[in-house]
Amino acid sequence: MGQPGLSSTQGRERPRVAAPVPVVLVGAGKVAHAAHLREIRDLPAELRLAAVVESDPAHIAAVRASGFGEVPVRGSIAEAVRAGARAALVCTPWWTHRAVVEECLSAGLPVLCEKPVSLDLGEVDALAAVELRTGLPVAAGYMKRHDPVVRLFLDHCRERLDRARRLTVDIHDPNAPHQVAHLLPYEPPPFGPQPAPAREALARALGPDSTGAQREAYARGLGGSLIHQVNLVHAVLAGSGRELAGRLLHADGWAAGAGVSCRWRPDDGLVVDLTHQRVPGHRRYREVLEFTAEDGVATLSLPSPYARDETATLTVETWDAGSGLAERRVRTAEPGNTGFRRQLVAWARQLSGEGGALPGLADVRRDARAVREAALRLA
The missing domain is CATH 3.30.360.10 (Dihydrodipicolinate Reductase; domain 2)
Known part of the structure; x- marks a missing residue:
């Protein structure tokens, strides 16, 4: 016997956070454009893009063309924090993740990092030690x-x-x-x-x-x-x-x-x-x-x-x-309610103290x- 799917009302409803969380996008390559930027653009009540850290001119131009022309592009995490970022979405290549995530945590930013966060068990252990020291969470990008x-x-x-x-x-x-x-x-x-x-x-x-x-x-x-x-x-x-x-x-x-x-x-x-x-x-x-x-x-x-x-x-x-x-x-x-979108909503709620751990x-x-x-x- 067939059974209808989740209703369209259920699909659209989502808990709102008190105020949009200002985030920095670190790395504006393929996954940032194919998934995250368009979702952030459609989630103004949950997240606000406060800064982008990127050095590739083509990627920077692409960010500008994606509706974020006024968002400042910075050269470092510290500069992004000064621009108002309070959390970091890390979309750099996986082999850079340890250094980038550690820098974000040390700058006081909780992190959502694209998968794989790392394929090196030693790096994962090192990040866990920094997470414990700073008291800031690292969420893994398991959007499914x-x-x-x-x-x-x-x-x-x-x-x-x-x-x-x-x-x-x-x-x-x-x-x-x-x-x-x-x-x-x-x-x-x-x-x-x-x-x-x-x-x-x-x-x-x-x-x-x-x-x-x-x-x-x-x-x-x-x-x-x-x-x-x-x-x-x-x-x-x-x-x-x-x-x-x-x-x-x-x-x-x-x-x-x-x-x-x-x-x-x-x-x-x-x-x-x-x-x-x-x-x-x-x-x-x-x-x-x-x-x-x-x-x-x-x-x-x-x-x-x-x-x-x-x-x-x-x-x-x-x-x-x-x-x-x-x-x-x-x-x-x-x-339309992709795993990427629902993940960002869940992360925003976690950052606002209104949701559980990712x-x-x-x-x-x-x-x-x-x-x-x-x-x-x-x-």
Whole structure:
């Protein structure tokens, strides 16, 4: 039996903060333009862009062209604080995150940092020490956790975890310029090799004995994409005593690194299979999570995280072996209320003292540990 999705009224309603929080955007590259700037522009009651820290002239011009012509561009975090910033949204490349986030915390700014916050466990521990010293939170950019349909899926999985048999993730990702070209006011960067600073960071994170293929997979399919789904799996397993780290069965890569898959067995009754394929010839991003329990299947389909005209869809099918009766429910949400938008609203509420904590560095460490183990298992 079909069931309507979340109502349009539910989709539009959101708790308001007392006053918009003045934030600095650190790094105005692809994800800033494809996601965050347009959401900040549409959330004037929650956030106010007080400053941008960026050095690339093309990115600065793009900020000006995106409706933020009056926002000051500064060369440092300290200057952004003097311009009125009271929190930082960090969108620089991942290998710069430790230094940037630490600078923000030391300047008195709580942080929302794009994922991966870091792929280096030592860096995560160092940031946790600064977080503890300053008393300021670092929120991780796991925006899928804020999607209401994803939350329904996670709740369904948690409620049936004692009957679970398998949890799978299958991602077809173009990861190519055409995926975001319509969202950027400049030519999108081509897909290419990791820059030298990234290669150095990957060598530190995985160790000197790691191979080039392992480092590439760690930066791309594993750490660049599947780490988000690993976080969702950890959200399902939280409090159950089950873990991914230490329970890896195998990891495999193919197609010259374009495909990567991993299998974990958190306990004897449950396996977790995650697969990411980079398929630049595909026009659309496709992500499907499926949870199989003894009495049913829940399937979550997700569009591109940048899409505003599509929404997540959850289909739950359950049956009663005794009566032979089955039930099918479908849940969706209003398009336009992206995970990025809901994440920014939740962050604004946290900063205003009106909301709960967002996923943080403890989550980042747990996720990176599991994904790092998979990278080092690749042949």
